[in-house]
Structure formats: structure tokens, C-alpha cells
Amino acid sequence: MKTTGDQQLVKRINRSVLLRLMRRRSGLSRAQLAQESGLTKSTVSLLVRELIDEGWVTETGIATAQGLGRPSIPLRIDGSRRAMVGVEIAVESLRVVAVSLTGEVIWSIEEPLSEREPGLVCRQVAQLVVRAHQVLAEQTLLVSGIGIGLPGAFDEATGTVRFAPNLGWRNVVFLPLITQALSEAGAPPVAVHVQNEADTAALSEYEFSEGEVMDSLIFVTCGTGVGAGIVLNDRLFIGLQGMAGEIGHSILQVDGLPCSCGRRGCAETFFGARALDRLPNPAQGGVYLGVVLQNLWTTFDPGALVVGGPSCDRYPGILTTARDTLAGYATRAGVVEPAVRPARYGLLASAVGAAALVLYHELRPMHAPATVSPTDEAQDHPDDLPQDDLH
Known part of the structure; x- marks a missing residue:
């Protein structure tokens, strides 16, 4: 029974x-x-x-x-009747959006990050989320949930930010902090989902895809930090403790420049925002981005490669250089390189994807395959309606 x-x-x-x-x-x-x-x-x-x-x-x-x-x-x-609220906690700013079920950005706001102490960040986020709820309430739109993307490794099992070096966070029990801040700010009680901001950026492209639906996609985000959101077989691939996709801390040079994470020679020290600002020609950072794209391609063979983030907005030449670098590797191997395209939502990609995180969980209950045995479902809903009711 x-x-x-x-x-x-x-x-x-x-x-x-x-x-x-x-x-x-x-x-x-x-x-x-x-x-x-x-x-x-x-x-x-x-x-x-x-x-x-x-x-x-x-x-x-x-x-x-x-x-x-x-x-x-x-x-x-x-x-037209439901929306999700998405939040991106970036290193220097906050972005909050309201997004329809079909991926339309209904409302957005951006403001500088006032403080980096976790509790204060949560309070600032909560205030902006309340504003989003007010806008949606004025349009009589129902809120399905809130999604939050942040620049670090998030452990879903414990609600903990394990590692966010550019914010100075380690082992921050984030989920209780944000839910308390939202409650104290007067936000309506809806589901809250949290994930790494590169993962949410990937969902902005995957959940609101145009044209052919693919089951794999990688989104590389380039800003102060560098990360990758990976979708494989219709699921976010986040790793054991949310560390998957931390490509900014993959090593490109043994004993290279020191990185914020404590290692040396990380990819972030070659084409993170601080590294690009030091280059006479920032577009040359795209060579190293192209190397990372090549490694992601040969490791995961994704259906699509997407690149976005503040650095791409500020230095658009890095994407061109990265494509050329990737094409060079492919030519030498005698194969065709995958297409690399810019982010559809631009600088709002991570925030829109955070909203899409709500939809992602709605469509995948318990992260189980979206199938059910006809025998099981028949026990719950007897087939007692006539054929003509199915119109």
C-alpha cells in the first residue's frame, strides 16, 4: 500500500x-x-x-x-502568469531578475555589493528580492521560487558554500542565512535553490534553449574568477561537493603566478579579469581561454560551448582569439571543432540561470528520470474519464 x-x-x-x-x-x-x-x-x-x-x-x-x-x-x-526570481551574487555586484516560464526577462536590477560578510550579503540580496516580488505582485504574477547563483563551490547536501575565494568565503552555511534574511525582509515563503553561478549560467542556455534540444552543454564564465557550468545527460554535473567546473583553478603552468585559492599557475591567473587588466592586449588572454575550451571539449564532448561573463563584455576580442585557438588545435588533430557562441542573456546569464534553477528542480523531482510506470500511475488515478474528455 x-x-x-x-x-x-x-x-x-x-x-x-x-x-x-x-x-x-x-x-x-x-x-x-x-x-x-x-x-x-x-x-x-x-x-x-x-x-x-x-x-x-x-x-x-x-x-x-x-x-x-x-x-x-x-x-x-x-x-504570462508565473515567474521565477533569480539572483547572481558576483564578486563586486548583485543582479536580480524576474523571468517568465518561457525565459522572458520581465524585470532586472543591478547594484554594487555593499559588503562581503555572508550575513550582510544575504540581507542585501533579500531587500532586492522583496523588490522583485513587489514588481511581480503589481503584475499579478505568481512566484514559483527563488534561485541564487554565487561564485563558489556549493554543497547541495548541506547548504554550504565550501569554497568562494574571491569573496573570502570558506565553509559558509549559506542556505539558513539566506532563508532567514528573506523571512526577516518580508519575502513570501517560496522554495529557495542555490548553486554555483557558472552552473546557473549554463541553465540559462539549457532550460531556455532555442531550436534543437541537446542533452549536454558547457558554459564558461569569465570575470574576476573563471568557472564552467556543465550539463551532462540532462543533469547539472556538480561533483561530490559542488567543486566540478572550477576550471579557474585548473593548472596551466607549474609553479606559475600565485592565485587567490592558494595554488600557483591557475587558469584564473592567465585570463581572469585581474590578469586581463595587466595585459597590453587583453585579447591575448583568449589564447589561454582557447586552451581551456579545448580541454573541456576533449574531456566532455558537449553539444554546445557557450562563453560569457564581464570579461567578454569588456574585452570582446578574447572570444575571437579563443575560437581561433580552439580551431587551431582541431585542425592539427584533423577534426572539426565545436561551435563556440556568446551568452544569449549577456551579463544577466547567471541571474537568469538562477531563475531557471527553480524550473530545473520542478522538472526533475528528486533528480530522478522523468518517467513513471503506467501501472503505478493507474493505481493513483483510475482511468474513469471517457475518451471525449481528452480534447
């Missing part, structure tokens, strides 16, 4: 199955969703009605005839 908790988890998985299908192919009908998901027709009807009532899904209003019976009504993700 199933427990209530088990039934709720099955329901969340079923919802995520339908949402993912509609994100992949807008315009599916209830009958098509039932056929493609393997869920019973009654389950689809009940869950679609729930998703419509909650503002996740809408009917297009254009019914199409499909053989006998009532016309089918196409469904799509509703970008």
Missing part, C-alpha cells in the same frame, strides 16, 4: 513528464500527451487541469479536428 508521500512524488513526476513534453513540443493536445507519456487519459486530464489552474499551462484557444469526436485543443507553457 502506497503512503501519501509516495503518491505525491508520483504525482510530481507525472506533472514533470507533461511539462517537459509541452516544453519540447508546444501545441500537443491532451490525447497526444497521453499517448506520448504513457500515462492514462484520466491522469492527463486531471493533471492538465491542475497545471492550467496553477498558471503553468494554457490552452491556445484554437481547436483542431482529429478524426471523430470533439476537436483537440493545443496546449503550451504559459509565459
Whole structure:
């Protein structure tokens, strides 16, 4: 006999199955969703009605005839009734955005980081999040959750920032701090998710992708620090304690220049913002960026490589140089290099991706595969609706 908790988890998985299908192919009908998901027709009807009532899904209003019976009504993700709030805690600034379910930036703000002490940072973040909630409330938009990206290794299991050298943070128990600050500032109680800012930047490209959907992507962010957000097989690859993707602290030169992390010869000392500022021609830092892209390519073979961050905005030549460097390695190996493109959301990439982190968790309950046994779901939702209700 199933427990209530088990039934709720099955329901969340079923919802995520339908949402993912509609994100992949807008315009599916209830009958098509039932056929493609393997869920019973009654389950689809009940869950679609729930998703419509909650503002996740809408009917297009254009019914199409499909053989006998009532016309089918196409469904799509509703970008007009729900939003997510995304926060980027950068080394010198804060960016906060409100983003629709379809990736539209509804509102954004940026201001300098006043202090670097964790508690004070959380208070400043909370004040801006409350402003975002106020803007969304004025537009009668529902808030699905808050996502936060920060420049360090975040351990999801403990809610701890293990290592953020450019903020001077080590082993900061961040999640309780930010939830307390949000509560004290009067923010509505919604789910809060935290991740490394390069990981969130990757989600801005992955969750709001245009065109062909790929199951792997790497986003390299270049600023004071250098990091990579890695999506593999439809999941963020974060490592055992959130340290995966800390490419700024991979070694490019044995016994090279000292780095903020305590090592020497890190990639950050070659094309981090401080290193670029010292170069007569900052674009030459792109050579080292190209080396790192080459190493990421041969290690992970991703479907897409995306580069963004403040350094790319300030010195656009580094991306051109990086592409040329990568192409040189590929030519010498007799293979075709992957495409490298700039960030779609520019300097808002990490903040938008932090908002997408909310959607990422909604679509992957317990990080489990978005599938369910028809036998299991039939026990929760008897197939007691007639065929004509699936229109």
C-alpha cells in the first residue's frame, strides 16, 4: 500500500513528464500527451487541469479536428502568469531578475555589493528580492521560487558554500542565512535553490534553449574568477561537493603566478579579469581561454560551448582569439571543432540561470528520470474519464 508521500512524488513526476513534453513540443493536445507519456487519459486530464489552474499551462484557444469526436485543443507553457526570481551574487555586484516560464526577462536590477560578510550579503540580496516580488505582485504574477547563483563551490547536501575565494568565503552555511534574511525582509515563503553561478549560467542556455534540444552543454564564465557550468545527460554535473567546473583553478603552468585559492599557475591567473587588466592586449588572454575550451571539449564532448561573463563584455576580442585557438588545435588533430557562441542573456546569464534553477528542480523531482510506470500511475488515478474528455 502506497503512503501519501509516495503518491505525491508520483504525482510530481507525472506533472514533470507533461511539462517537459509541452516544453519540447508546444501545441500537443491532451490525447497526444497521453499517448506520448504513457500515462492514462484520466491522469492527463486531471493533471492538465491542475497545471492550467496553477498558471503553468494554457490552452491556445484554437481547436483542431482529429478524426471523430470533439476537436483537440493545443496546449503550451504559459509565459504570462508565473515567474521565477533569480539572483547572481558576483564578486563586486548583485543582479536580480524576474523571468517568465518561457525565459522572458520581465524585470532586472543591478547594484554594487555593499559588503562581503555572508550575513550582510544575504540581507542585501533579500531587500532586492522583496523588490522583485513587489514588481511581480503589481503584475499579478505568481512566484514559483527563488534561485541564487554565487561564485563558489556549493554543497547541495548541506547548504554550504565550501569554497568562494574571491569573496573570502570558506565553509559558509549559506542556505539558513539566506532563508532567514528573506523571512526577516518580508519575502513570501517560496522554495529557495542555490548553486554555483557558472552552473546557473549554463541553465540559462539549457532550460531556455532555442531550436534543437541537446542533452549536454558547457558554459564558461569569465570575470574576476573563471568557472564552467556543465550539463551532462540532462543533469547539472556538480561533483561530490559542488567543486566540478572550477576550471579557474585548473593548472596551466607549474609553479606559475600565485592565485587567490592558494595554488600557483591557475587558469584564473592567465585570463581572469585581474590578469586581463595587466595585459597590453587583453585579447591575448583568449589564447589561454582557447586552451581551456579545448580541454573541456576533449574531456566532455558537449553539444554546445557557450562563453560569457564581464570579461567578454569588456574585452570582446578574447572570444575571437579563443575560437581561433580552439580551431587551431582541431585542425592539427584533423577534426572539426565545436561551435563556440556568446551568452544569449549577456551579463544577466547567471541571474537568469538562477531563475531557471527553480524550473530545473520542478522538472526533475528528486533528480530522478522523468518517467513513471503506467501501472503505478493507474493505481493513483483510475482511468474513469471517457475518451471525449481528452480534447
